[in-house]
Amino acid sequence: MGKAKTSKRGGANSTPYERPAKSAAANNVFKFSKDFGQHILKNPGIAESIVAKAYLKPTDTVLEVGPGTGNLTVKILEQAKKVIAVEMDPRMAAETTKRVQGKPEQKRLEVLLGDVIKTTLPPFDVCISNTPYQISSPLVFKLLSLPNPPRTCVLMFQREFALRLTARPGDPLYCRLSVNAQFWARITHILKVGRNNFRPPPQVDSSVVRIEPKLGSERPNISFEEWDGMLRVCFNRRNKTLRASWLGNKEVLSMLERNYRLWCATNDIPVDDTVADEEEDDNEEMEVDENVPPSAGDEEEWGGIMDVDGVDDDTPSFFKEAMKTEVPKTKSKRKKTRVALLVREKVRKVLEDVTELADKRSGKCDENDFLRLLAAFNAEGIHFS
Incomplete structure (x- = not known):
């Protein structure tokens, strides 16, 4: 008896009864937008930890930036009086609204459609956000520059950005961002979040930080x-x-x-x-x-310096002699x-x-x-x- 024909690996289904191949695109309700930096937090344990670290009160109004599909929103609504969610993508805003539709929490959720950086924000007590990477710095300084800044902010950032926020003098990542943020607020690193806790996974790890703006007499004049x-x-x-x-x-x-x-x-x-x-x-x-080579210090705020030691110098001797010759400087007119x-x-x-x-x-x-x-x-x- 001849052998039954088998389909090649990766080929089309030979019968209508075989289970179709799984794909990420087939399981998504819609395609995530890279322009908005959409990486949905899928780990409920991380979401609970973020909300717990905010130390919410039953009377708090919480601002959430980029709620996505509402995974973090529903956790906040369990402990806060009201949530104001600011979302750029109308599809995501609809998904968040759908999560609480027909429930008591629906009356306590307000969704604002637009760019949080350009939006005039209503009063709120706490800010919690799984922040899109591209607005990390503008968001931090918008929150710190508010006439009545929030009591605390628990924000998730790209890990390197979070480490810059908390860097101290002498650290390799210490920069203008570090000085500015720490001058106006107390900043604490809370926890590290691996990239596999998101859908789709980003290319880098993330970190959660707590930012407590200086208020009253502590606020620099x-x-x-x-x-x-x-x-x-x-x-x-x-x-x-x-x-x-x-x-x-x-x-x-x-x-x-x-x-x-x-x-x-x-x-x-x-x-x-x-x-x-x-x-x-x-x-x-x-x-x-004279103590710093020309290349030193040429790093940008997000860049770095690479030192290379032990590299053989293949420069011809005649060229070295030419380089030693001082060229007279042209005086400014x-x-x-x-x-x-x-x-x-x-x-x-x-x-x-x-x-x-x-x-x-x-x-x-x-x-x-x-x-x-x-x-x-x-x-x-x-x-x-």
């Missing part, structure tokens, strides 16, 4: 624009000294000169716009940080004014005489160092907003 403007200059090249970051950058000095002129005009203070003498101009040389030299001298005075932070690097400075730096700049009439 400083302009955020002023504070952040100074930090942008400090962390533009975080591995260089502050002297090189401020005095070794023509664009920074030009910006400070414009700001100083504006401050003088606002306060009816005359400025000397006459052209400086050549001797004065020649004495003002650009400060160079634009003559420096006395006000430009005055601003430069003010910056030097702040860094070297007042704060003595000229030789320190931004990645090693703490909150008190930056506060002293801002106070000294403001005392000299230099502002950043």
